[in-house]
Amino acid sequence: MLNVLRRRLNIPPRDQWRATIAKIIDDRVRIITAGLSIRELRAVMRGDPPTEKPNPRYKVITTSFIAHLRPRYYPQAATWFTHTYRLGFFTTFLFIVEVITGVILMVYYIPFPDQAYESIKAIESNVFFGELLRDLHRLGAEGMVIFSWLHLLRTYFTGSYKGPRTFTWLTGVILLLITAWLSFTGYLLPWDQLAYWAVTVGTSITESGPVVGPALNLLMRGAPDIGTGGLLRFYLQHVILFPLLAILFISIHYYKVSREHSISLPALVEETQRTPDQKKEDNRRIDLIPDLLSHEVFLVSLGIFIMLAILFFRGFASPLETHANPQQTPLDTKAPWYFWWLQGLLKIDPAAIIENLVNPVFETFGLGFRLELSKLLNSKFIMGLIVPPALVLTLMAIPYIDRNPSRLARKRPFAIMWGVAWVFIVIALSFMGTPQFGIETPPATRIIQDLAPEEGEGALRAIPYEELQQGIYVVGEDYGPDLCPTLAYQPDPEGDVNNVVVGCPNLTAVFREFSEKLFAAEADGLLPDLNASLIVEQFQFNLARVTPHVEWTDPETGDAKTYEHTYFLHQDRPREE
Amino acid sequence: MKRVQLEIVLGTILVLLSAAIVIILGAREPQRLADYEVQQRAELIEFGASVFVTNCTRCHGTQAQGITGVAPSLRDENFFTRRLAEVGWQGSLEDYIVSVVTTGRQISTRPELYAGGGIPAMPTWSEKFGGPLRDDQIRAVAAFIMNFEPYALGQVATLEPLLPPVDESTPEGRGQAVFVQAGCAACHTISGISTGNIGPVLDGLASRAGDRVSGLTAEEYIRQSILDPSAYVVEGFADGIMPQTFGDTLTDEQINDLVAFLLTLQ
Numbered sequence: 012m013l014n015v016l017r018r019r020l021n022i023p024p025r026d027q028w029r030a031t032i033a034k035i036i037d038d039r040v041r042i043i044t045a046g047l048s049i050r051e052l053r054a055v056m057r058g059d060p061p062t063e064k065p066n067p068r069y070k071v072i073t074t075s076f077i078a079h080l081r082p083r084y085y086p087q088a089a090t091w092f093t094h095t096y097r098l099g100f101f102t103t104f105l106f107i108v109e110v111i112t113g114v115i116l117m118v119y120y121i122p123f124p125d126q127a128y129e130s131i132k133a134i135e136s137n138v139f140f141g142e143l144l145r146d147l148h149r150l151g152a153e154g155m156v157i158f159s160w161l162h163l164l165r166t167y168f169t170g171s172y173k174g175p176r177t178f179t180w181l182t183g184v185i186l187l188l189i190t191a192w193l194s195f196t197g198y199l200l201p202w203d204q205l206a207y208w209a210v211t212v213g214t215s216i217t218e219s220g221p222v223v224g225p226a227l228n229l230l231m232r233g234a235p236d237i238g239t240g241g242l243l244r245f246y247l248q249h250v251i252l253f254p255l256l257a258i259l260f261i262s263i264h265y266y267k268v269s270r271e272h273s274i275s276l277p278a279l280v281e282e283t284q285r286t287p288d289q290k291k292e293d294n295r296r297i298d299l300i301p302d303l304l305s306h307e308v309f310l311v312s313l314g315i316f317i318m319l320a321i322l323f324f325r326g327f328a329s330p331l332e333t334h335a336n337p338q339q340t341p342l343d344t345k346a347p348w349y350f351w352w353l354q355g356l357l358k359i360d361p362a363a364i365i366e367n368l369v370n371p372v373f374e375t376f377g378l379g380f381r382l383e384l385s386k387l388l389n390s391k392f393i394m395g396l397i398v399p400p401a402l403v404l405t406l407m408a409i410p411y412i413d414r415n416p417s418r419l420a421r422k423r424p425f426a427i428m429w430g431v432a433w434v435f436i437v438i439a440l441s442f443m444g445t446p447q448f449g450i451e452t453p454p455a456t457r458i459i460q461d462l463a464p465e466e467g468e469g470a471l472r473a474i475p476y477e478e479l480q481q482g483i484y485v486v487g488e489d490y491g492p493d494l495c496p497t498l499a500y501q502p503d504p505e506g507d508v509n510n511v512v513v514g515c516p517n518l519t520a521v522f523r524e525f526s527e528k529l530f531a532a533e534a535d536g537l538l539p540d541l542n543a544s545l546i547v548e549q550f551q552f553n554l555a556r557v558t559p560h561v562e563w564t565d566p567e568t569g570d571a572k573t574y575e576h577t578y579f580l581h582q583d584r585p586r587e588e
Numbered sequence: 589m590k591r592v593q594l595e596i597v598l599g600t601i602l603v604l605l606s607a608a609i610v611i612i613l614g615a616r617e618p619q620r621l622a623d624y625e626v627q628q629r630a631e632l633i634e635f636g637a638s639v640f641v642t643n644c645t646r647c648h649g650t651q652a653q654g655i656t657g658v659a660p661s662l663r664d665e666n667f668f669t670r671r672l673a674e675v676g677w678q679g680s681l682e683d684y685i686v687s688v689v690t691t692g693r694q695i696s697t698r699p700e701l702y703a704g705g706g707i708p709a710m711p712t713w714s715e716k717f718g719g720p721l722r723d724d725q726i727r728a729v730a731a732f733i734m735n736f737e738p739y740a741l742g743q744v745a746t747l748e749p750l751l752p753p754v755d756e757s758t759p760e761g762r763g764q765a766v767f768v769q770a771g772c773a774a775c776h777t778i779s780g781i782s783t784g785n786i787g788p789v790l791d792g793l794a795s796r797a798g799d800r801v802s803g804l805t806a807e808e809y810i811r812q813s814i815l816d817p818s819a820y821v822v823e824g825f826a827d828g829i830m831p832q833t834f835g836d837t838l839t840d841e842q843i844n845d846l847v848a849f850l851l852t853l854q
């Protein structure tokens with residue numbers, strides 16, 4: 012009876028139970044790992060050679076879906092650290108960090124102008140690890156931009172775009188564009204002044220285009236000004252369209268690199284005479300399992316650690332300025348730093364440059380003719396809509412322009428020179444793109460703005476609340492070494508009680524700086540008949556009002572001018588140390 | 589050690605270090621969240637104060653102390669303790685403020701005391717209903733008004749704005765204080781003292797007051813302007829905007845001081 016049941020249920024005799032269970036488990040493990048047994052897994056972790064023949068580690072790559080993007084092995088020389096610097100790998104790593112943190116942020120973020128800004132504030136003040144997530148996402152985004160550029164430079168300088176890898180390079184350029192657009196669309200989402208104006212300025216470039224320009228601008232913004240529609244469009248591009256495109260193109264890129272062509276061998280190996288021993292070592296197979304994989308796991312843990320360490324030691328913090336205000340254009344509109352080069356480009360006016368070159372020539376020859384290109388050429392259109400796409404096309408065409416078959420640096424001096432030159436050009440353009448360059452603000456406004464920038468803290472807002480002693484401090488009057496000799500306070504009443512600050516050193520320093528800058532401007536003739544003061548009032552029991560006030564006579568028109576700005580400073584406002 | 593093992597070991601160490609960082613950050617997190625909450629409230633109040641100063645002072649006074657005949661104080665005990673019951677509001681005071689400011693007030697509930705701008709007594713503020721303010725600005729201004737609570741309940745003392753330092757020993761000095769406290773500052777600009785823009789600028793008033801109405805000296809004219817603003821209406825301004833009630837709400841001494849102060853505006 013029992014025996015019949017046993018046979019029916021396929022239960023083996025007692026003495027074979029162990030072996031049978033072991034086999035069942037082993038079979039399951041093989042299914043999960045796509046081909047590796049337990050024994051094999053152990054060998055992998057120890058770095059031992061394969062335990063079976065044919066090598067089951069290669070089976071993984073043909074069986075597993077995900078591993079289809081991975082190589083079975085790379086030749087040893089292709090894995091030299093100084094060949095790839097793992098830059099492409101870290102770009103991928105950061106992309107995955109972005110996807111994970113981004114999906115969690117999506118749970119809390121609300122993509123509507125009424126609520127977007129407050130939802131970001133809520134993430135920072137109401138979500139456990141909310142600030143960490145936001146910082147990771149923002150750090151990852153900037154990192155991804157940096158790493159994809161560095162990776163591009165590396166593939167350029169090693170000449171890896173040549174020969175069979177032209178298409179890999181092309182997908183790379185597309186990935187660079189996707190990365191840039193992902194970061195740009197993400198930039199708008201916090202809906203603060205920084206975001207709003209950077210994107211407004213950015214999208215306005217398209218407006219200058221002929222015929223379709225205004226329509227294109229409307230398509231991007233959803234309305235003449237960025238509002239509910241525009242924010243939603245940017246949001247959807249940022250969380251759905253472009254991540255999907257990125258996944259698609261990273262997959263293609265990866266497939267090309269790892270399955271089709273392998274990583275290029277260093278030019279040194281490919282094109283110079285190597286001894287037979289070296290040759291053997293160069294071509295030794297470095298298998299995915301375990302060597303490449305263990306290396307990548309290590310790199311991932313390194314990446315995670317570095318990011319967390321940067322945030323732990325406060326090396327990075329996501330900015331959040333005041334709520335977007337379409338009515339108030341900030342004094343300095345800043346694009347994200349990785350777009351400064353574009354901003355720099357926009358400050359160049361090619362028509363004016365050509366005119367300045369050509370017209371003096373016409374004059375010396377006495378021709379009664381002047382070239383007036385500016386009337387024909389809109390510089391925003393050229394520098395914003397013609398030049399950047401042309402640059403991208405050139406970048407894509409590099410493998411076809413550069414017909415030099417050699418990849419050795421010394422055999423392609425022009426290519427190397429061009430590369431270096433471009434790095435410098437981009438740096439120079441970025442420098443021109445920084446807000447300080449080429450924009451002039453009236454001196455009184457600029458001086459007050461320096462003390463208390465519209466966004467960010469500045470010296471004035473950093474003054475501890477205890478030092479904000481009421482008073483009208485008139486510039487030019489002598490108040491002695493400290494403005495508040497009768498004041499004393501404990502900066503840290505819960506900690507070090509013996510730490511007492513006498514007077515108001517910070518307020519005094521701000522007042523000094525204010526006075527000195529004003530006097531300097533007066534001496535330069537910019538602010539004649541200067542009459543200025545710094546007014547500090549108590550507005551509520553824990554809120555002070557500080558008003559720098561400047562009166563002067565306009566040197567050109569002789570009109571009396573006044574400029575003042577009011578700042579409210581709350582006792583509990585965050586003050587950076 | 590083989591390279592694979594070395595990398596596994598190093599990787600494990602890094603993962604442990606990362607975990608340690610996460611744990612430390614996690615331990616600090618509740619405190620950080622609490623701090624952020626306080627800081628964000630502080631920033632909201634700062635922001636609300638600037639919204640208030642640009643939009644509300646002309647009716648509610650430079651520091652929300654109210655202006656007789658125009659709009660009520662938003663920082664007195666009545667407002668914080670009895671007002672909700674008076675109007676039958678069920679929710680919190682902060683919500684009441686948000687609601688009133690959002691929609692404005694078509695007709696004053698106390699027209700004889702606070703007529704505001706007539707009809708509407710207070711305009712709609714929310715962008716949603718055609719006003720100038722966004723919702724977050726309205727919430728900020730509500731947070732700012734709520735921040736008067738400890739003061740209204742007498743728990744803390746707020747100094748009056750000291751703009752500019754007042755010399756209480758002279759009639760002119762006291763008059764300047766009255767000018768700010770009585771709400772004149774909300775409507776009139778005097779350089780360095782106030783920025784109101786409902787009524788005429790009072791700079792240089794003393795030099796033109798004597799020529800305004802034939803038969804009245806500068807002093808008499810100024811006194812009349814305060815006690816009976818409709819007797820002479822400055823060109824370009826409507827009659828009836830300046831409250832008619834200062835004769836009742838200010839003492840004779842205060843009015844004398846005020847006149848003395850205004851006479852210094854050469």
Ligand code: HEM
Pocket residue numbers: 095096097098099100101102103106159160162163166171172176179180181182183184186187190261264265268273274275276
């Ligand atoms: C999201 C952006 C990108 C990702 C995730 C990515 C990823 C990778 C990875 C993992 C590799 C393997 C080799 C290595 O780690 O360096 C690689 C190789 C390569 N990438 Fe990219 N890449 C990106 C952008 C680009 C860009 C912008 C270019 C250039 C325009 C580019 C061109 C190439 C080329 C030519 C190779 C082959 C290199 C060789 O065989 O030596 N990639 N990429």
